[in-house]
Amino acid sequence: xxxxxxxxxxxxxxxxxxxxxxxxxxxxxxxxxxxxxxxxxxxxxxxxxxxxxxxxxxxxxxxxxxxxxxxxxxxxxxxxxxxxxxxxxxxxxxxxxxxxxxxxxxxxxxxxxxxxxxxxxxxxxxxxxxxxxxxxxxxxxxxxxxxxxxxxxxxxxxxxxxxxxxxxxxxxxxxxxxxxxxxxxxxxxxxxxxxxxxxxxxxxxxxxxxxxxxxxxxxxxxxxxxxxxxxxxxxxxxxxxxxxxxxxxxxxxxxxxxxxxxxxxxxxxxxxxxxxxxxxxxxxxxxxxxxxxxxxxxxxxxxxxxxxxxxxxxxxxxxxxxxx
Amino acid sequence: xxxxxxxxxxxxxxxxxxxxxxxxxxxxxxxxxxxxxxxxxxxxxxxxxxxxxxxxxxxxxxxxxxxxxxxxxxxxxxxxxxxxxxxxxxxxxxxxxxxxxxxxxxxxxxxxxxxxxxxxxxxxxxxxxxxxxxxxxxxxxxxxxxxxxxxxxxxxxxxxxxxxxxxxxxxxxxxxxxxxxxxxxxxxxxxxxxxxxxxxxxxxxxxxxxxxxxxxxxxxxxxxxxxxxxxxxxxxxxxxxxxxxxxxxxxxxxxxxxxxxxxxxxxxxxxxxxxxxxxxxxxxxxxxxxxxxxxxxxxxxxxxxxxxxxxxxxxxxxxxxxxxxxxxxxxxxxxxxxxxxxxxxxxxxxxxxxxxxxxxxxxxxxxxxxxxxxxxxxxxxxxxxxxxxxxxxxxxxxxxxxxxxxxxxxxxxxxxxxxxxxxxxxxxxxxxxxxxxxxxxxxxxxxxxxxxxxxxxxxxxxxxxxxxxxxxxxxxxxxxxxxxxxxxxxxxxxxxxxxxxxxxxx
Amino acid sequence: xxxxxxxxxxxxxxxxxxxxxxxxxxxxxxxxxxxxxxxxxxxxxxxxxxxxxxxxxxxxxxxxxxxxxxxxxxxxxxxxxxxxxxxxxxxxxxxxxxxxxxxxxxxxxxxxxxxxxxxxxxxxxxxxxxxxxxxxxxxxxxxxxxxxxx
Numbered sequence: 001x002x003x004x005x006x007x008x009x010x011x012x013x014x015x016x017x018x019x020x021x022x023x024x025x026x027x028x029x030x031x032x033x034x035x036x037x038x039x040x041x042x043x044x045x046x047x048x049x050x051x052x053x054x055x056x057x058x059x060x061x062x063x064x065x066x067x068x069x070x071x072x073x074x075x076x077x078x079x080x081x082x083x084x085x086x087x088x089x090x091x092x093x094x095x096x097x098x099x100x101x102x103x104x105x106x107x108x109x110x111x112x113x114x115x116x117x118x119x120x121x122x123x124x125x126x127x128x129x130x131x132x133x134x135x136x137x138x139x140x141x142x143x144x145x146x147x148x149x150x151x152x153x154x155x156x157x158x159x160x161x162x163x164x165x166x167x168x169x170x171x172x173x174x175x176x177x178x179x180x181x182x183x184x185x186x187x188x189x190x191x192x193x194x195x196x197x198x199x200x201x202x203x204x205x206x207x208x209x210x211x212x213x214x215x216x217x218x219x220x221x222x223x224x225x226x227x228x229x230x231x232x233x234x235x236x237x238x239x240x241x242x243x244x245x246x247x248x249x250x251x252x253x254x255x256x257x258x259x260x261x262x263x264x265x266x267x268x269x270x271x272x273x274x275x276x277x278x279x280x281x282x283x284x285x286x287x288x289x290x291x292x293x294x295x296x297x298x299x300x301x302x303x304x305x306x307x308x309x310x311x312x313x314x315x316x317x318x319x320x321x322x323x324x
Numbered sequence: 325x326x327x328x329x330x331x332x333x334x335x336x337x338x339x340x341x342x343x344x345x346x347x348x349x350x351x352x353x354x355x356x357x358x359x360x361x362x363x364x365x366x367x368x369x370x371x372x373x374x375x376x377x378x379x380x381x382x383x384x385x386x387x388x389x390x391x392x393x394x395x396x397x398x399x400x401x402x403x404x405x406x407x408x409x410x411x412x413x414x415x416x417x418x419x420x421x422x423x424x425x426x427x428x429x430x431x432x433x434x435x436x437x438x439x440x441x442x443x444x445x446x447x448x449x450x451x452x453x454x455x456x457x458x459x460x461x462x463x464x465x466x467x468x469x470x471x472x473x474x475x476x477x478x479x480x481x482x483x484x485x486x487x488x489x490x491x492x493x494x495x496x497x498x499x500x501x502x503x504x505x506x507x508x509x510x511x512x513x514x515x516x517x518x519x520x521x522x523x524x525x526x527x528x529x530x531x532x533x534x535x536x537x538x539x540x541x542x543x544x545x546x547x548x549x550x551x552x553x554x555x556x557x558x559x560x561x562x563x564x565x566x567x568x569x570x571x572x573x574x575x576x577x578x579x580x581x582x583x584x585x586x587x588x589x590x591x592x593x594x595x596x597x598x599x600x601x602x603x604x605x606x607x608x609x610x611x612x613x614x615x616x617x618x619x620x621x622x623x624x625x626x627x628x629x630x631x632x633x634x635x636x637x638x639x640x641x642x643x644x645x646x647x648x649x650x651x652x653x654x655x656x657x658x659x660x661x662x663x664x665x666x667x668x669x670x671x672x673x674x675x676x677x678x679x680x681x682x683x684x685x686x687x688x689x690x691x692x693x694x695x696x697x698x699x700x701x702x703x704x705x706x707x708x709x710x711x712x713x714x715x716x717x718x719x720x721x722x723x724x725x726x727x728x729x730x731x732x733x734x735x736x737x738x739x740x741x742x743x744x745x746x747x748x749x750x751x752x753x754x755x756x757x758x759x760x761x762x763x764x765x766x767x768x769x770x771x772x773x774x775x776x777x778x779x780x781x782x783x784x785x786x787x788x789x790x791x792x793x794x795x796x797x798x799x800x801x802x803x804x805x806x807x808x809x810x811x812x813x814x815x816x817x818x819x820x821x822x823x824x825x826x827x828x829x830x
Numbered sequence: 831x832x833x834x835x836x837x838x839x840x841x842x843x844x845x846x847x848x849x850x851x852x853x854x855x856x857x858x859x860x861x862x863x864x865x866x867x868x869x870x871x872x873x874x875x876x877x878x879x880x881x882x883x884x885x886x887x888x889x890x891x892x893x894x895x896x897x898x899x900x901x902x903x904x905x906x907x908x909x910x911x912x913x914x915x916x917x918x919x920x921x922x923x924x925x926x927x928x929x930x931x932x933x934x935x936x937x938x939x940x941x942x943x944x945x946x947x948x949x950x951x952x953x954x955x956x957x958x959x960x961x962x963x964x965x966x967x968x969x970x971x972x973x974x975x976x977x978x979x980x
Contacts, residue, residue, distance in 0.1 A: 033973075035973055041366075041651065041731075042366050042367055042369070042370030042651070042655055044654070045658075047370065047655075047658070048658045048661075048662065051370065051373055051374055052374075052662070054374070055374035055377065066971065066973040067370075067371075067973070068732055068973045069367070069370070069731075069732070070731060070732050070733070071526070071731060072522065072523060072525055072526050072731060072733075073508075073522040073523075073525035073526065074525070076522055076525075077522050077523065077525075077731075077733075080522070081732075106522075152782070155780060160508075160510060160513070161508070161510075161511075161512065161513025162513055181779065181780075183776055183779055183780060184510050184511050184513075184776070185510065185776075186510050186772070189591075189647070189648045189654055190591070190592060192647070193464070193591050193592075193641075193647050194467065194468075196464060196645070196647065197464040197465065197466070197467060198464075199467035199468070199780070200780065208661075211666065212646045212666045212667050212668035213646065213668065215666060215668065215670075216646075216668045216669050216670060218645070218668075284664070285662060285664075288661060288664055288666070289661050321513065322513065322514070357970070360965075363970065368970070371970070371971060489889075489892075491885060491888055491889060491892070492840075492843060492885075492889055494885065495847050495882060495885035495886065495889065498851075498878050498881055498882045498885065499847070499850055499882065501874075501878050502850065502851075502854050502875065502878050502879065502882070505854075505874060505875050505878075509861075509871040511871070512862075512870065512871045514861055514871045516857075516858070516861060516871060516875060517854070517857060517875070540912065540916075543908075543912065543939075544904070544905075544908050544909060544912060545902065545904075547905050547907075547908040547912075547942055547943055547944065548902075548903045548904045548905035548908055548909075549903060712943075713940070713943045713944075713945050713946075714950075714954055716939065716940075716943065717935075717936045717937075717939040717940040717951075717954060717955075717958065718936075718954075718958055720912070720915065720916075720935060720936070720939040721932060721935055721936050721939075721958055721962060722962075724916060724919050724932075724935055725932070725962060725966055725972075728919075728920075728923060729966075729972055732973075732974075734919075734920030734921065734923055734924050735920075737916050737917075737919055737920035737923070738916070738917065738920055740916060741912070741913040741916035741917060742913075744912065744913060744916070745909065745913055748902075748904055748909065749846070751902050752839075752900050752902045752904060753839055753840075753842055753843035753846060753900070754839055754840075754843065754902075755843055755846070771874045774869075775869050778867055778868065778869070779868075783867035783868050784867075785867065
């Protein structure tokens with residue numbers, strides 16, 4: 001009995017110390033360099049978003065936030081590295097829709113729900129249905145009609161198996177029943193080039209990537225994949241509006257920390273990130289690229305990831321996509 | 325005339341004090357990271373990107389571009405000095421460059437690499453200024469079918485690389501093709517030969533293999549040599565190329581520039597392909613092909629010009645169409661967007677200071693690189709006078725840091741160790757790693773494009789001969805095959821006859 | 831005959847090629863083969879592996895005929911010590927930090943050489959490690975902890 005009391009006391013003491021340390025840590029946080037893991041190689045949208053946030057966080061936190069690119073296996077390697085890191089607030093992770101997709105695609109060594117604590121959702125980049133100008137269609141409905149008229153003759157260019165471009169295309173096919181082939185490329189860039197060259201007829205690609213080419217007329221935008229029309233293309237209907245009810249495919253970015261990171265640190269980070277997202281500079285940067293700032297609190301972001309995971313999990317299962 | 329005015333305008337932009345300064349910083353940093361293995365222009369540009377947010381876009385782009393082509397300049401240095409390829413594109417330079425260094429001709433090799441790169445840089449600046457839009461349109465005509473036929477031509481030409489035994493060289497090409505298969509299959513997403521390692525999902529890095537096989541393999545082989553002999557001859561010849569060297573190099577530099585420019589314009593090719601192609605062409609055209617691999621200066625001049633031309637012409641699709649021809653170009657496009665400039669054809673008219681300023685700065689940057697690098701040659705060559713026992717641990721350290729930095733991955737270090745061991749084993753068995761590298765570089769593109777072309781054509785192989793550009797490559801491939809097979813077949817007949825006679829006498 | 835084989839260059843080259851080819855064909859059996867006009871992921875590795883086995887057989891027979899010997903030597907010491915140093919570097923980078931990993935790699939590789947002077951190698955290790963930290967960590971800003979825990 002005495003023993004139990006003693007151990008109970010010890011436990012309370014430990015908790016109290018931990019709490020104090022936690023609070024003290026949050027007050028003085030950060031005391032050293034913070035590492036932001038980007039689970040993709042330099043150059044992609046995750047990288048650009050991540051580096052931008054790292055630069056702005058450095059200014060606001062007063063300590064260096066360094067970017068650590070750990071690319072590979074569709075983001076799994078970097079995410080695993082982050083999951084294994086100390087939950088002390090000095091390791092953060094940038095994620096995108098790939099995080100939700102990977103859950104259904106790979107056998108992961110981390111639990112995608114429990115291994116991380118959400119900090120904030122940063123923004124959304126819808127996809128766009130872009131068509132080579134030589135293809136005689138001017139709306140989503142006409143494209144579907146053409147696909148039905150010539151089954152198997154049209155192709156979508158995709159950025160690789162399991163990419164959000166690929167899943168967006170599969171979702172389009174399953175909602176419309178159109179017989180359109182999906183041709184895989186190594187990344188979004190080569191896929192886009194093939195559409196601009198007219199070798200594949202269309203792509204459900206990232207609006208960020210296609211934006212300049214839509215403006216210059218190298219491709220036609222038939223619809224965007226967001227729930228609302230894109231601010232950068234107000235004249236282009238959403239794909240759902242244009243006749244594919246229920247279609248929504250967005251890429252998005254967010255920040256996570258390993259689970260167990262002290263609450264005060266997460267709140268502090270959310271506060272700073274929220275301020276960054278509200279600045280006109282950030283709004284302009286996202287807007288120019290065809291993306292939008294889409295702020296979510298830690299409490300909103302967690303459930304959002306779960307919903308996205310379930311949505312893509314269903315598409316992956318229906319289309320029988322395997323990556324292993 | 326308008327073009328002339330544009331160029332003058334470009335120079336007036338590029339010659340402003342601020343832009344000159346950023347150009348210099350760019351090429352300086354580029355040379356430095358080019359010398360270091362693994363740390364490539366992409367990672368460096370990514371790291372420096374945030375610093376450029378507060379700089380005017382023109383100056384920032386000039387600096388970032390300087391890093392990129394500066395790295396191509398610097399990449400040859402360690403390839404020549406210690407068989408350590410600084411960048412993917414300089415793998416080929418190891419072959420003859422390093423042999424020249426061992427013969428005390430490192431100075432000449434470094435100088436010809438710099439001169440060739442400068443020539444290529446100059447020509448490509450003019451190409452971009454005069455012909456960028458039509459060249460970019462030409463590049464768009466390439467679909468998977470064209471890429472496949474082009475790569476097939478490269479693969480068939482690989483026989484040229486054979487040094488000694490033809491069958492073993494071809495077998496090593498196949499080994500390279502198989503190594504290229506490691507990783508996720510683009511068409512199906514299945515991970516092949518990955519043995520459950522996520523680290524292998526994106527394949528093996530070309531620099532990891534090259535550093536393992538060439539640099540670590542070379543150290544192992546030097547340490548193993550039982551005869552006490554110097555790795556580098558102590559008598560270092562003149563630092564600069566002789567008149568004879570220059571005469572020999574002129575053709576390769578011109579041809580290398582052409583080859584590099586061609587591949588540079590095509591977005592679907594990797595930089596090593598340009599330098600490999602140039603090397604194969606020079607070896608085929610060379611009066612005495614057996615000199616290649618033994619320190620032929622043509623084997624440095626051609627590929628080095630080619631990789632610089634390739635790097636610079638990668639700007640053509642990016643500037644005129646807003647199309648990223650490589651990962652680094654994608655990053656530069658991202659940078660443009662961050663600066664609030666929408667990339668694409670309108671850049672030329674909307675932002676003439678950016679377009680023409682950047683082009684003019686490339687030529688200025690190339691002059692700076694030449695001025696910067698030629699005096700450094702003396703210093704580099706003096707480095708080789710260090711005792712080898714001090715030199716090789718340093719090579720090991722820089723290789724390891726460089727390889728680690730690519731993905732921050734220890735796994736790549738283990739791979740590098742494995743390929744080091746394979747490097748010495750292949751040497752012992754007299755299996756040249758050079759054809760293996762070519763197979764490795766071409767393999768994934770051959771398979772990917774072949775399967776994609778057939779998918780798009782619904783299994784109809786006639787796409788390869790009904791599309792005119794593809795047909796041209798197919799015809800060229802057949803011609804190469806005939807030209808190369810003729811003497812080989814004759815020799816084979818001769819050899820078979822000789823060996824059967826031996827069999828009789830035994 | 832057996833003794834002759836031990837040093838036979840092309841015989842072993844053939845064995846190496848055959849093994850590589852055979853292993854790749856075996857592994858590729860797990861991937862769908864498809865057909866020539868619609869290739870699956872197993873098509874290329876199977877066909878290439880098969881070709882490699884044929885090449886390997888040819889090279890092996892060639893070796894048996896010519897009997898050429900292996901002429902390049904291999905120091906067992908270097909062959910063990912250098913890869914081990916790299917292995918240590920990889921492990922220490924993850925668990926101990928940049929400085930210990932680098933020091934062990936440099937010191938370890940140096941000991942693979944024929945001449946090994948303790949003081950000289952120690953100096954070399956110090957200078958190279960310092961130089962690398964200056965260039966890579968401070969100059970290029972690579973985000974690796976110098977020593978874990980600090």
